[in-house]
Amino acid sequence: MDKIIGIDIGGTKIAIGRADVSGNLEESLRFPTNVTRGYKMILEEIIENTKGLFKNQPIRAIGIGCGGPLDSKEGRILSPPNLPGWDDVPIVKDIRDIFNVPVYLENDANAAALGEFHFGAGRNVSNMVYLTLSTGIGGGVIINNRLVHGVRDSGGEVGHQTILPDGPICNCGNKGCLEALSSGTGIAKRFRERLISGRDSIVKTWVRDISNIDAKMIADAAKLGDTLAKEVWDEAIYYLGIGISNIITILSPEMIVLGGSLTKYGDDLFVKVKEIVKERVKLVPVEEIPIVQAELGDNVGILGAVAVGLLGDER
């Protein structure tokens, strides 16, 4: 049976794996990106490690997931903020030249969505939206079994819809984005701001410096009944519920899949989000649209890249 290689390129680490067409990961490895080395040296390490996974295996294709902006059709990476110096690099050609198999490139959030769609929670539907809730909020939209790539591969930026028109400034430059309100970074920032303005919380006793407070601590404190933590956490889930409601209202997909570290904290996240969605969405039969936990866990990066390679031009 044919095998597929998935390469997941991040600013901190790179993960490479070999899987069969059912998404069973047979072998994988990770190494630090060390971005300061620059594209050429990093590419060499990617190629060396990929060679190791290739040995005596019937490799059908290679899929690559990487932070955007990028040009998925041309197979070029276009100066992503987390990979300094990767300015218009032809990674697909560079890797294809070595291995002589089809190579495909996709935005990492879209690749993850495709992974959950093909191998994970969405494997039985044709229309789904994936959100990854982590330090940021990314995602991908699948309609009629295909990724919505959008203009210049910019589709699926579900974390940057405006939820509060006069809300906090987002990293993207807009105000009141879902990401500014409900991402791990957004939650921690809002919590710290209220501490600075004089509010109290048990979390203050857990850290030496409040800049070390993260979303997990806030979720833990909320579970312990801490008033401020509960307030900030509940607000974040409320806005997340509105963001998901908007997606459902516009697209009425068959399923919403939530992944990322935040879905592991506060075990009532799914219950609360569903309550808000039920309250907000009146013209779509939400009771028929499951909102579920992603299934690929920490392997979503590699398996997303594998799905990109497996589905190729049919994605």
Place this chain on the structure above:
Amino acid sequence: MDKIIGIDIGGTKIAIGRADVSGNLEESLRFPTNVTRGYKMILEEIIENTKGLFKNQPIRAIGIGCGGPLDSKEGRILSPPNLPGWDDVPIVKDIRDIFNVPVYLENDANAAALGEFHFGAGRNVSNMVYLTLSTGIGGGVIINNRLVHGVRDSGGEVGHQTILPDGPICNCGNKGCLEALSSGTGIAKRFRERLISGRDSIVKTWVRDISNIDAKMIADAAKLGDTLAKEVWDEAIYYLGIGISNIITILSPEMIVLGGSLTKYGDDLFVKVKEIVKERVKLVPVEEIPIVQAELGDNVGILGAVAVGLLGDER
């Protein structure tokens, strides 16, 4: 050359027309729905009038646009609020039994989107979102040349995304929907509320009863420099800009098409909406996504239905 019949069924009037495959309307007629007559009598009048358009013509298919809820696959209309008594009526079968050609049914907003996509402003793109700005705000989403039907034909409810979480109650039951803020009805309501709370406006001198104030008057007064009218109109356009920004952020379509009566008032609507979109959307190249006026005008209902008939199962 083959011809297509389009039937546009509304609660007030029904329009039927015959067009060629390029969307040239050759003949059309309109008659009042008179909903109190009930389904059977209205169906008879539809059939009689359709027979008139059929004579000696090579009719390939019939398309029907109608307010939802409906089941487009089964061809049944399911108790729409504006057609009392149309409870699970098999309109596709009833019309096919008479004319023996393929008959297709679609939600009216989706049909209009398909009309603009195939015959109008969107004829050169594969991905577009259509919004109709009128007494309400409806729309339709086209991805990869197909309508996003959604679960139970509920896709494309772009007017019911939440823009202001604590905003005014919407007709749908949610709070702060785009429709509650930026539709003709929403604008007039917000304007009246501020009059009642003591604000003044030239519009008060134009009507005997403030319940007769409509969005056109407010747009006209805004153009004349009326402070309150300008304030309410600008707010509506601001929220509309946010709604369109959200759609662009999530889907990154090739084009946004705006139709409906509101696009004819306030001639700076497109300019202002584009400004807001440019301010809000940071991760999608908005300068490459035209926001344009719909092209089918008053014929969008019939031509939307024609597009439904023409594209049939390929829509």
